[in-house]
Amino acid sequence: MQTSVRSLDLAAARDPAFQADVERESGQTLASCYQCGNCTAGCVYTPDYDFPVHQVMRLVQLGLREQALSCRSIWLCATCQACTTRCPNNIDVAKVMDVLRHMARRAGHAPEANVKTFADSFLSSVAKHGRVFEAGLAAVFAIKSGKPMQDAGLGLPMLTRGKLAFLPHEPEGNGKAEVAAIFARFGRFAADKSRAEAGDSAKPSDTTEDSK
Amino acid sequence: MSGSSTTPATLAYYPGCSQTGTAAEYDRSTRACCQALGVRLVDVPDWTCCGSTPAHTVDHILAGALAARNLLQAELIGHDRVTTPCPSCLAALRTASHHLAAGAHPENGAPEDTGPSYRAQVERLLDRPAPLRADAVSVLQVLVEDVGTEAMAAAVTKPLTGLRVAPYYGCLLNRPPGLMQFDDPENPTALDRVLTACGATVVDFPFKTECCGAAFGMPRLDVMLRLSERILGMAASCGADMVVVACPLCQMNLDLRRGQVNAFAQGRGGTGYAMPVPYFTQLLGLALGLPEAALGLDKLVVPLGPALEAARAREAARTSQAGPANGNGPKEKAPCA
Numbered sequence: 001m002q003t004s005v006r007s008l009d010l011a012a013a014r015d016p017a018f019q020a021d022v023e024r025e026s027g028q029t030l031a032s033c034y035q036c037g038n039c040t041a042g043c044v045y046t047p048d049y050d051f052p053v054h055q056v057m058r059l060v061q062l063g064l065r066e067q068a069l070s071c072r073s074i075w076l077c078a079t080c081q082a083c084t085t086r087c088p089n090n091i092d093v094a095k096v097m098d099v100l101r102h103m104a105r106r107a108g109h110a111p112e113a114n115v116k117t118f119a120d121s122f123l124s125s126v127a128k129h130g131r132v133f134e135a136g137l138a139a140v141f142a143i144k145s146g147k148p149m150q151d152a153g154l155g156l157p158m159l160t161r162g163k164l165a166f167l168p169h170e171p172e173g174n175g176k177a178e179v180a181a182i183f184a185r186f187g188r189f190a191a192d193k194s195r196a197e198a199g200d201s202a203k204p205s206d207t208t209e210d211s212k
Numbered sequence: 213m214s215g216s217s218t219t220p221a222t223l224a225y226y227p228g229c230s231q232t233g234t235a236a237e238y239d240r241s242t243r244a245c246c247q248a249l250g251v252r253l254v255d256v257p258d259w260t261c262c263g264s265t266p267a268h269t270v271d272h273i274l275a276g277a278l279a280a281r282n283l284l285q286a287e288l289i290g291h292d293r294v295t296t297p298c299p300s301c302l303a304a305l306r307t308a309s310h311h312l313a314a315g316a317h318p319e320n321g322a323p324e325d326t327g328p329s330y331r332a333q334v335e336r337l338l339d340r341p342a343p344l345r346a347d348a349v350s351v352l353q354v355l356v357e358d359v360g361t362e363a364m365a366a367a368v369t370k371p372l373t374g375l376r377v378a379p380y381y382g383c384l385l386n387r388p389p390g391l392m393q394f395d396d397p398e399n400p401t402a403l404d405r406v407l408t409a410c411g412a413t414v415v416d417f418p419f420k421t422e423c424c425g426a427a428f429g430m431p432r433l434d435v436m437l438r439l440s441e442r443i444l445g446m447a448a449s450c451g452a453d454m455v456v457v458a459c460p461l462c463q464m465n466l467d468l469r470r471g472q473v474n475a476f477a478q479g480r481g482g483t484g485y486a487m488p489v490p491y492f493t494q495l496l497g498l499a500l501g502l503p504e505a506a507l508g509l510d511k512l513v514v515p516l517g518p519a520l521e522a523a524r525a526r527e528a529a530r531t532s533q534a535g536p537a538n539g540n541g542p543k544e545k546a547p548c549a
Contacts, residue, residue, distance in 0.1 A: 080383035080423035114431035119266035173258035
């Protein structure tokens with residue numbers, strides 16, 4: 001009896017639309033993954049992943065949306081392209097990981113909070129200055145991550161080599177304003193999109209906040 | 213001097229954010245080498261951030277718009293060919309360019325975030341027409357294909373004879389191959405050929421394209437340290453005097469974060485590493501006889517001088533014992549400092 005209960009639970013966890021959603025957003029055919037494991041074999045991040053990359057692909061095939069979108073692996077992928085380069089079925093695996101990260105953000109998952117904070121801080125710096133202001137990014141990240149002293153030792157070698165700019169090198173013309181406008185439009189469109197999505201599925205979205 | 217196959221070019225130049233700060237020496241040495249080899253660089257006016265990795269991890273259209281703005285800036289001054297020293301910028305610019313090009317051929321069919329829909333969405337963020345033709349190419353590719361290694365070798369006045377170098381390409385310079393369309397994605401050789409033209413001895417380095425930990429230095433230092441330690445460890449076991457790089461992020465992890473990497477290595481019973489990590493343009497500049505100040509050698513955290521001196525002394529001792537150098541370094545392993 002218990003066996004049939006468990007299999008019913010597994011079936012209930014499946015979201016048959018999930019694979020189609022990932023395929024539409026990534027442009028990749030997930031069904032052509034035959035689990036050879038070549039992506040995992042070449043992935044240097046496997047020791048840090050909770051699911052090796054071929055299993056992430058399998059989670060998508062099985063329609064296990066929650067497991068796929070809440071896993072750490074999708075945040076620890078550096079998009080180094082080893083998996084994409086080596087997939088015998090020409091699946092852009094790194095792009096699938098990227099799309100899962102997008103979906104995880106929209107669903108409010110961020111198990112590697114500092115990875116998300118770093119990306120958000122980086123883009124905030126770009127939105128503000130038109131270019132990344134490295135010292136400003138490091139300072140903002142140090143505070144937001146709760147690890148203020150981690151890279152304190154890098155300050156002196158950077159300072160003595162003239163690599164620590166205390167002021168941002170901003171674009172000389174209208175670029176800064178144009179980039180700020182790109183981010184503003186992105187924020188507006190993302191908010192519209194999440195309102196539209198919330199209309200039928202009531203999913204929480206923090207994408208708008210992230211882009212600010 | 214003229215190139216081996218084509219006249220040296222004039223290209224739009226996209227420095228990228230790192231090259232105004234932590235990788236200032238990459239920018240400086242790139243400009244110096246290009247000038248010496250007759251490649252004229254015209255800065256993309258009013259350039260802005262390409263979006264790099266963080267943008268594409270958040271949204272592909274946002275990433276496309278941030279990159280496309282710079283391609284557009286290049287087109288506005290009449291350039292379709294943009295060169296950048298940074299592989300991450302290269303990936304961002306090429307991805308946007310190729311997806312926009314796919315939009316010009318809707319009959320081929322395209323997924324939601326490429327093709328005509330991609331162009332329309334990017335233009336919605338840009339609020340002006342997206343670029344039509346501009347594409348990006350790495351500085352390394354320009355030097356190898358537009359100048360050519362023969363012309364480069366002919367211009368070398370101070371060959372790096374006896375210097376044993378591990379050529380470290382990093383993840384993105386050649387990958388994914390469908391996007392980059394340059395060199396071999398598993399065993400690239402362009403950097404090897406440049407360094408050989410400089411007179412250096414290129415060691416057989418199995419980790420040419422292994423990831424160094426990328427941008428995880430801040431958010432997951434432990435992950436980055438493990439991966440960068442592997443790269444230095446492999447270079448040491450291959451007998452390299454130095455790891456030569458083409459990426460500002462690789463360089464930061466392997467050089468600026470060396471104290472952290474060595475502490476990590478020592479915590480696991482290792483001894484740490486003393487080998488420098490110059491940009492390939494710094495070594496090329498030295499071989500071309502350019503002044504050190506033009507190459508920003510003083511900006512490296514692990515100094516280049518001692519390793520160059522040691523290699524010179526070793527080469528002198530070798531030639532005095534075994535006759536003239538034949539250009540191929542000895543195969544025995546050097547001690548890991």
